[in-house]
Amino acid sequence: MRNLKIVLAYDGSDFAGWQVQPDSATIQGILASAIGRITGEKVLPQGSGRTDAGVHALAQVATCALESPIPAENLARALNDVLPASIRVLELSEASREFHARKSARAKTYRYRIYRNAVCPPFLARYVWHHPYPLDETAMQQAATLVIGEHDFTSFAAVDPERGKGEDGVSNVRQVSASSWEREEEELIYTVRGSGFLHHMVRNLIGTFILVGKGTLRPQDLTRILEAKDRSAAGATAPATGLYLVSVEY
Amino acid sequence: MRNLKIVLAYDGSDFAGWQVQPDSATIQGILASAIGRITGEKVLPQGSGRTDAGVHALAQVATCALESPIPAENLARALNDVLPASIRVLELSEASREFHARKSARAKTYRYRIYRNAVCPPFLARYVWHHPYPLDETAMQQAATLVIGEHDFTSFAAVDPERGKGEDGVSNVRQVSASSWEREEEELIYTVRGSGFLHHMVRNLIGTFILVGKGTLRPQDLTRILEAKDRSAAGATAPATGLYLVSVEY
Numbered sequence: 473m474r475n476l477k478i479v480l481a482y483d484g485s486d487f488a489g490w491q492v493q494p495d496s497a498t499i500q501g502i503l504a505s506a507i508g509r510i511t512g513e514k515v516l517p518q519g520s521g522r523t524d525a526g527v528h529a530l531a532q533v534a535t536c537a538l539e540s541p542i543p544a545e546n547l548a549r550a551l552n553d554v555l556p557a558s559i560r561v562l563e564l565s566e567a568s569r570e571f572h573a574r575k576s577a578r579a580k581t582y583r584y585r586i587y588r589n590a591v592c593p594p595f596l597a598r599y600v601w602h603h604p605y606p607l608d609e610t611a612m613q614q615a616a617t618l619v620i621g622e623h624d625f626t627s628f629a630a631v632d633p634e635r636g637k638g639e640d641g642v643s644n645v646r647q648v649s650a651s652s653w654e655r656e657e658e659e660l661i662y663t664v665r666g667s668g669f670l671h672h673m674v675r676n677l678i679g680t681f682i683l684v685g686k687g688t689l690r691p692q693d694l695t696r697i698l699e700a701k702d703r704s705a706a707g708a709t710a711p712a713t714g715l716y717l718v719s720v721e722y
Numbered sequence: 723m724r725n726l727k728i729v730l731a732y733d734g735s736d737f738a739g740w741q742v743q744p745d746s747a748t749i750q751g752i753l754a755s756a757i758g759r760i761t762g763e764k765v766l767p768q769g770s771g772r773t774d775a776g777v778h779a780l781a782q783v784a785t786c787a788l789e790s791p792i793p794a795e796n797l798a799r800a801l802n803d804v805l806p807a808s809i810r811v812l813e814l815s816e817a818s819r820e821f822h823a824r825k826s827a828r829a830k831t832y833r834y835r836i837y838r839n840a841v842c843p844p845f846l847a848r849y850v851w852h853h854p855y856p857l858d859e860t861a862m863q864q865a866a867t868l869v870i871g872e873h874d875f876t877s878f879a880a881v882d883p884e885r886g887k888g889e890d891g892v893s894n895v896r897q898v899s900a901s902s903w904e905r906e907e908e909e910l911i912y913t914v915r916g917s918g919f920l921h922h923m924v925r926n927l928i929g930t931f932i933l934v935g936k937g938t939l940r941p942q943d944l945t946r947i948l949e950a951k952d953r954s955a956a957g958a959t960a961p962a963t964g965l966y967l968v969s970v971e972y
Contacts, residue, residue: 481843481844481845482844483844483845483847528845552841557842557844557847557852558844558847559844560841560842560843560844561841562841591802591810591811591812592807592810593731593810594731594732594733594778594807594808594809594810595731595733595778595849597733597807597808599845602807
């Protein structure tokens with residue numbers, strides 16, 4: 473049995489997220505069908521983590537056990553022929569037997585794009601959060617630095633009995649190694665790198681940074697919100713449309 | 723009665739083209755409904771020309787007669803609140819009584835984007851034609867220059883009893899003032915500026931330039947194809963997805 477590592481990009485707009493669901497188009501489900509159609513094998517590729525409906529990926533990683541001897545390069549090409557144009561296989565390679573897309577991941581990077589001008593170009597509507605209202609970007613940057621380090625991120629985790637305790641099902645403590653805002657022309661872009669992320673964590677951070685940008689919260693309130701370990705202490709969940717899984721490190 | 727000039731950008735992917743149709747979402751139809759919803763007036767904005775299903779616009783121009791005294795700036799803002807994010811009003815201003823989006827147009831510019839790398843990023847799939855096969859780009863550029871000038875473009879006009887004779891319903895002679903290919907990183911981009919364009923003319927030019935790029939035709943065949951005044955002498959119609967109405971000059 474081979475163990476394949478698949479690197480994927482996808483436009484999340486048209487999908488009900490990564491995880492397979494009975495009556496919805498999901499990336500995991502469509503990828504599984506495509507592999508099945510090519511190899512005749514019934515598989516379920518395991519992703520580095522779930523992405524929610526509307527969330528995009530520049531380089532999601534999945535692993536998949538396969539019997540078929542079809543060379544990796546040919547399988548990648550065949551998959552891109554079968555998959556919709558909104559899901560692309562960027563790389564497909566043999567991995568060691570121990571390699572697991574989720575369990576072997578050491579760090580992940582996410583990005584969030586906010587479009588700032590009054591009128592959002594129609595070509596960006598699926599790919600950014602349009603927020604044209606005044607924001608104190610310096611205060612947002614100050615707030616962003618305060619989540620760097622090891623923290624219990626319960627205040628930023630979805631209250632979700634099924635998934636609320638994070639990917640490992642135990643602790644909400646995560647290590648964030650980078651967290652910053654940058655201006656790129658009309659866009660305000662947040663980049664965060666960490667050991668792992670709780671469900672909705674990046675979008676809940678964004679919703680809280682926006683409150684800092686509006687002056688509803690002060691940057692230093694981030695420390696208080698982390699200590700509260702209470703979802704209701706933080707801001708609302710920002711829309712999925714601006715969020716990208718950028719990379720997974722192993 | 724006021725005469726309004728409306729400049730619009732739209733992502734054509736989700737629409738059955740510009741022109742209003744009974745059972746399809748069209749840009750003209752949706753714009754008319756939005757104006758009606760805001761002003762209570764039944765109007766039909768006239769575009770500078772039709773764009774087909776899937777064709778995008780960076781700056782389509784429309785005119786619309788209106789009784790409502792709502793200031794132009796407020797109407798623009800209200801329209802962008804009501805319209806889907808895939809259609810944006812970029813400018814809205816008072817025009818002279820004589821101004822007509824189509825009849826007053828002196829020149830139009832179109833652009834066509836071809837993505838050349840093996841794997842097309844999912845975020846570009848709606849916005850380019852993915853053509854990763856070998857092309858002689860120098861030959862394509864030579865061919866492009868041969869359509870500059872005043873020509874009868876019948877060979878590049880859709881065979882379409884209803885619309886085949888072009889926008890003015892009379893002649894297929896058009897003046898092309900610029901026609902060139904440029905490389906921008908992974909994209910090969912065609913730009914054409916002319917006095918007017920026949921139905922499918924840009925996409926039929928692209929389909930013919932592609933045959934030159936493949937070596938099926940030589941660049942100088944463009945002259946012969948123009949002289950043939952026969953649609954079957956030219957190449958196939960390229961996909962709508964790569965085509966943009968860039969600007970209309972008055």
